[in-house]
Amino acid sequence: MVPQWRLDVHSKASRLVKSPLHIPRPPRPPVSSTPPSPTTITYRDAGVDIDAGNEVVERIKPLVKRSFRPEVMxxxxxxxxxxxxxxxYKEPVLVSGTDGVGTKxxxxxxxxxxxxxxIDLVGMxxxxxxxxxxxxxxxxxYFATGKLDVDTTVAVVGGIAKGCEMSGCALIGGETAEMxxxxxxxxxxxxxxxxxxxxxxxxxxxxKVRQGDVLLGIASSGPHxxxxxxxxxxYDRAGRPADLDLGGVKLIDALMAPTALYVKPILxxxxxxxxxxxAHITGGGLTENIIRVIPDGLGLQIEASSIVLPPVFDWLQRExxxxxxxxxRTFNCGVGFVLVVAPGDVAAVSADLDRLGLSHRQIGEVVKAGDGERVHIG
Known part of the structure; x- marks a missing residue:
């Protein structure tokens, strides 16, 4: 982490408003030539603890270094x-992305x-x-909070470092802001x-996408x-049944399962x-994400019967x-990542997905777009 500290403190200046009524006042005491010294206010008094920030940096250093690659300078x-x-790279094209984790x-x-x-943050x-x-x-x-709690911050950044390590991606810097x-x-x-x-x-x-290409859906780890x-x-309306059993997994564990990281096996x-x-199935679900990589003039036929809702999604829909x-349109419904594959390559790609430990199934195909919606699920 690169420890950069920012603080915006906005103080409201007091203003004395003169009364429209004349009220006699007693004589004022003589004004001292030396004004009283103001009470000392430090940055810590204003709510920013630089020492806590430095402790965070020292504690996360070994976690961050584990994610480094040889190219880090x-x-x-x-x-x-x-x-x-x-x-x-000979002709590198840089691809950038930014995201958060929403109200999770x-x-x-x-x-x-x-x-x-x-890990969720990295995955997204x-x-x-x-x-x-x-x-x-x-x-x-970027981690921002009102009052820095060292243990919480280290836990969060430790998860980021772990997600980066799992993805072969260096956690090269960051910002911890106490505001x-x-x-x-x-x-x-x-x-x-x-x-x-x-x-x-x-x-x-x-x-490269063509009519007749097959959609292979790779399993998600949950709602991501x-x-x-x-x-x-x-969850709140149901009374927060955290310990509800969903086939051997507690509901709360299923809801908090970190986002699956697909980088290493897919590369x-x-x-x-x-x-x-x-396609990465994020906000917009199956309805809106796969079509983003399909050229104009083509559409998608997704077979609803091929998508069996995992227990956590089944509970959410029923409850x-x-x-x-x-x-x-809201959830990945158990499909976190989708490959668009030529029909003749499906068997070989599927065999390698099995070898890599990625659960998957055919969920549909690319079709010629008709009038109206380009995505049909049924």
Whole structure:
């Protein structure tokens, strides 16, 4: 982490308003030539504890260093982070992405579970840039809170470092901002920023997609980090049954399961197979994400019967009486990542997915677009 500290303190100046009524006043005492000294106010008094921030940096250093790659130049503590691309790519195209984790943060804070929310943050960014065939190179985070709690901050950033390590992506820098009065006690916000690279000749932009291509859906680990405003509403209305058993997994564990990180297995797959396109299923669900990588003139036929809702989604739909259309458009419904594959390559790609431990199934195909909606689920 690069320890950069920012503080915006806005003080309201008092103004004396003169009364319209004349009220006789007693004589004023003589004015001293030496005004009284103001009470000393330190940065700590204003709500910012630099010592706590420095402790966070020292505690996360070993966690961050585990995520470093050979291309990282220099150590921690500089004003800018350095990464050397010169020895790896001939015609590199940089792919960048940024994201947060939505209101899953509220659930993490409510449950005092801070060690995996950073994995979610990394997942939402690296899985996005992966879609274009790019390898995530480095990551930066932004952590903001009203009052810095060292243990909480270290747990959150530790999760970010772990997610980066699992994705082969260096946690190269970040910002920890303590901003009094901006956030209620115990609350914080997170954002992540990722830069990836791909050879220009290998960039996936949807141009290879053809009618008849097959959609292979790869399993998610749960809701990931999407739809949690609805998740929390259903969970609260149900009385917060945290320990409800969902086939051997507690409901709360299923809801808090970190986002699956697809980077390493998918990059290996890309080295062996000519994939036509890929999609990360995030906000907008199955309805709105896959179509983003499908060229104009083509559409999608998704077979609803091929998608069996995992227990956590089944519970959410039943408990919330959520209509099917809303489920498809809000959640990944158990499909976290989608590959668009030529029909003749499906068997070989499927065999490698099995070898890589990625549960998957055929969920539909690319079709010629008709009038009206380009995505049909049924």
């Amino acid at each position: 220099g150590g921690l503590g500089g004003f800018g982070a350095l990464f050397d691309l010169s020895g790896k 943060l509220k659930l993490a804070q409510q449950l005092n579970r801070h060690d995996t929310i950073g 960014c690296v899985n996005d840039v992966l879609v274009q065939g790019a390898e995530p190179l480095f990551f930066l985070d 009094p009065d901006m956030y209620p006690p115990g609350e914080y916000d997170l954002a992540g920023f990722c830069v990836a690279a791909v050879e220009k000749s290998k960039l996936l932009d949807g141009a 980090s999407n739809g949690y405003s609805l998740v929390r509403r259903i 290996e797959l890309l080295g062996k197979h000519d994939l036509h396109a890929m 919330g009486a959520v209509p099917n259309d809303d489920m498809w």
